[in-house]
Amino acid sequence: xxxxxxxxxxxxxxxxxxxxxxxxxxxxxxxxxxxxxxxxxxxxxxxxxxxxxxxxxxxxxxxxxxxxxxxxxxxxxxxxxxxxxxxxxxxxxxxxxxxxxxxxxxxxxxxxxxxxxxxxxxxxxxxxxxxxxxxxxxxxxxxxxxxxxxxxxxxxxxxxxxxxxxxxxxxxxxxxxxxxxxxxxxxxxxxxxxxxxxxxxxxxxxxxxxxxxxx
Amino acid sequence: xxxxxxxxxxxxxxxxxxxxxxxxxxxxxxxxxxxxxxxxxxxxxxxxxxxxxxxxxxxxxxxxxxxxxxxxxxxxxxxxxxxxxxxxxxxxxxxxxxxxxxxxxxxxxxxxxxxxxxxxxxxxxxxxxxxxxxxxxxxxxxxxxxxxxxxxxxxxxxxxxxxxxxxxxxxxxxxxxxxxxxxxxxxxxxxxxxxxxxxxxxxxxxxxxxxxxxx
DNA sequence: GTCTATAAATAGATAGAC
DNA sequence: GTCTATCTATTTATAGAC
Numbered sequence: 001x002x003x004x005x006x007x008x009x010x011x012x013x014x015x016x017x018x019x020x021x022x023x024x025x026x027x028x029x030x031x032x033x034x035x036x037x038x039x040x041x042x043x044x045x046x047x048x049x050x051x052x053x054x055x056x057x058x059x060x061x062x063x064x065x066x067x068x069x070x071x072x073x074x075x076x077x078x079x080x081x082x083x084x085x086x087x088x089x090x091x092x093x094x095x096x097x098x099x100x101x102x103x104x105x106x107x108x109x110x111x112x113x114x115x116x117x118x119x120x121x122x123x124x125x126x127x128x129x130x131x132x133x134x135x136x137x138x139x140x141x142x143x144x145x146x147x148x149x150x151x152x153x154x155x156x157x158x159x160x161x162x163x164x165x166x167x168x169x170x171x172x173x174x175x176x177x178x179x180x181x182x183x184x185x186x187x188x189x190x191x192x193x194x195x196x197x198x199x200x201x202x203x204x205x206x207x208x209x210x211x212x213x214x215x
Numbered sequence: 216x217x218x219x220x221x222x223x224x225x226x227x228x229x230x231x232x233x234x235x236x237x238x239x240x241x242x243x244x245x246x247x248x249x250x251x252x253x254x255x256x257x258x259x260x261x262x263x264x265x266x267x268x269x270x271x272x273x274x275x276x277x278x279x280x281x282x283x284x285x286x287x288x289x290x291x292x293x294x295x296x297x298x299x300x301x302x303x304x305x306x307x308x309x310x311x312x313x314x315x316x317x318x319x320x321x322x323x324x325x326x327x328x329x330x331x332x333x334x335x336x337x338x339x340x341x342x343x344x345x346x347x348x349x350x351x352x353x354x355x356x357x358x359x360x361x362x363x364x365x366x367x368x369x370x371x372x373x374x375x376x377x378x379x380x381x382x383x384x385x386x387x388x389x390x391x392x393x394x395x396x397x398x399x400x401x402x403x404x405x406x407x408x409x410x411x412x413x414x415x416x417x418x419x420x421x422x423x424x425x426x427x428x429x430x
Numbered sequence: 431g432t433c434t435a436t437a438a439a440t441a442g443a444t445a446g447a448c
Numbered sequence: 449g450t451c452t453a454t455c456t457a458t459t460t461a462t463a464g465a466c
Contacts, residue, residue: 033334038440051443059442160412163408171378193374253459275459
């Protein structure tokens with residue numbers, strides 16, 4: 001019994017070659033993009049033979065799609081949970097912001113890869129992953145709609161709110177290295193910009209825009 | 216005299232091979248990134264022999280840097296003009312937003328390339344171009360500072376405002392193809408999102424955040 | 431300035447042994 | 449599941465003629 005359990009524990013604690021490949025690939029794709037990524041480098045970083053990439057995945061492209069799928073499935077799940085909660089519309093919007101931030105933070109590769117996919121028009125998104133993306137946007141749309149029906153939000157294009165949330169958040173989380181260079185160049189305030197400050201600001205801005213108050 | 220003039224006019228009206236290469240390369244780099252870009256394809260799109268790339272520019276990398284340099288020099292110039300104007304702080308912030316939007320619109324390749332550079336930590340930015348980037352951010356910092364000194368703005372980290380401006384604007388201008396796919400997938404409000412709506416929203420949000428009013 | 435031909439290196443992918 | 453060796457295609461870059 002103890003033996004069986006320790007085997008199971010070991011299987012969970014020790015990363016499999018597949019998991020190590022996924023982690024190394026995520027970092028490589030984030031740093032260099034799909035075209036710039038190199039399968040040899042991915043294998044080396046994962047301390048795994050290159051041929052294993054083609055054993056576990058069909059191709060470099062399939063490996064990349066796998067990473068995209070996990071990313072967007074995770075945000076979609078978080079956001080769905082937000083919508084399903086009992087909170088009032090304004091709090092759901094705040095939770096939506098927090099959900100995006102949390103998902104992005106848990107995956108440092110997420111924001112840069114998302115940026116690149118946007119730049120590429122979602123060229124690598126398969127149907128299933130695209131469905132996750134649209135689900136996220138539609139969910140925010142329904143939250144905004146619900147707020148409007150209840151009389152707490154003014155009529156607002158949800159895509160505007162979406163851009164106001166996703167834009168600054170992704171920019172913040174994707175720009176770590178860039179911000180370091182700006183800080184070195186003497187730009188004031190860059191170093192002081194914390195995750196919590198950004199999230200709070202985005203939350204406030206989104207809710208304020210929705211509530212209007214004749215602004 | 217007439218001959219001389221017509222020659223000069225011709226030289227201005229007819230794109231040189233160098234100009235055609237720059238235009239084709241900008242589109243290629245925007246669509247596929249630096250690593251994904253292909254010099255053969257650039258040459259073909261420019262209707263120019265591939266060897267001309269190496270005649271006019273030193274390498275693929277040098278060609279890319281040339282495009283980066285022009286992009287950021289243009290925004291830096293626009294933004295400097297905004298700061299030099301006689302407008303009051305809030306209007307300078309609005310003009311800053313408009314300047315970014317105008318520069319981005321005039322160069323469809325600009326937003327996607329900027330996104331990719333952020334994702335890559337500015338790996339391709341040479342010292343001169345990085346100076347342009349920092350100049351833009353610092354300029355906004357001074358406008359915010361000026362507003363605070365004059366008592367019209369609350370004390371605010373300028374980087375927060377910067378992220379709130381650049382994030383949504385770049386996202387909007389870079390996401391044209393992606394938005395089309397979302398519209399096809401039935402996401403409401405995507406098609407209705409106009410450039411002017413986004414710019415006005417970003418302006419309002421930035422100024423409101425700066426003015427505070429105890430929010 | 432423009433073109434052809436080609437060098438030289440890189441990188442995705444697979445066969446086949448263990 | 450893992451590894452070695454290798455094939456093949458792609459692609460940046462240049463030499464040299466016109």
